[in-house]
Amino acid sequence: MAGETQTPSPSQAQVNSVPLRRYGGVLSRPYREGRGFSLSEIKALNLTEREARLLGIYVDTRRKTTHEENIKALREYLINLKKALESGAPLPEPKLPKILLAKRDVSRVFKGKTSAGRRGRGLQSVKYRYTHHYKWKKKQRERLLKKRHEASRHKGGD
Template sequence: MTNTESIVKQRGAHIGTTRKGRGFSESELHEAGLSIHAAIRLGIRSDPLRRTKHQKNIEQLRLLLDSMDKDALKIRKLSNKRCRQTAKPHKGRTERGLTSSGKRTRGLLRTRGLKSTKNYKYKK
C-alpha cells in the first residue's frame, strides 16, 4: 500500500518548502472521486480546515485507490455498518435523580408527614 500522507506548502519564513499535512483537503478528495465519508471509511485522513488543492496529493490518492482491492473496499464498508451503535439520548438531571425533585420521584428520598391525602381525606 502506498503512503497516505498529504503534502502541504509552508507559509511565512519557510516559503517554498513542503511538510507533511494532517490530511487531504475536501477538493483533493473530490478530484480523486471520493467523498469525505468514503475517505473516512477507507482510513484516509481528511483535513476540513484546508482549502488548497495540490496535484501531487490528487495523484497520490488516485494511485492509492487503484492499488486497493475492490472486494476489500466492499468488506470495509459492510464492517463499518455493523460496528455502528446508536447512542441513547442523554437523560436530564431530574430523571437521573440529581435534583431533590428527581430523588423524590425515584423514591430515593424519605418524605415527611402524610404520604398522600387519600388515607385521611376520603374515608368511606
C-alpha cells in the same frame, strides 16, 4: 508455509503523510506531514468525505486548497488499495475525526464557580458577598492618605 506469499498492503505512508507546501513557492524545501486531504482534493476523485474516511484517508475539512500532487498521491493510493482488496487484504481502519477532550477546570471550587465553593469561601450569604469591594475601596483610600504600610516603608510612596 514456504509456498505462501504475503498479500501486498496499500502504502499507508502516502496517505498518512500528506505532502503540504510548507514555504509556498520559495526554493524546493522538504514537505511536512499534514492533517489530511482537503475536501476539494477528495471530490476530484468522486469521493465523499465519509467514503474517504471509511477507506482510511485522513480528511482535513478546514483546508481550502487543491494541489495536483495530493490528487495524484490519492489516486495511486486508491489503485493500490483496490489491488490489495482484490487479492484478499482486509479493509483499512476508518479514519474518523479525532475527538479532543478538554481538561476539566480543577480550580472551579476555589474560584467560586460552584455553589459549594462560594459557600466554602463565605461568598454565598448576602452578608459577606460584597465585602471585597468594601475592602478594596478602603485600601485605596488609605493609600491616597498615606496611612498604609506602603507609604511608611518607602514602597511606592514619596
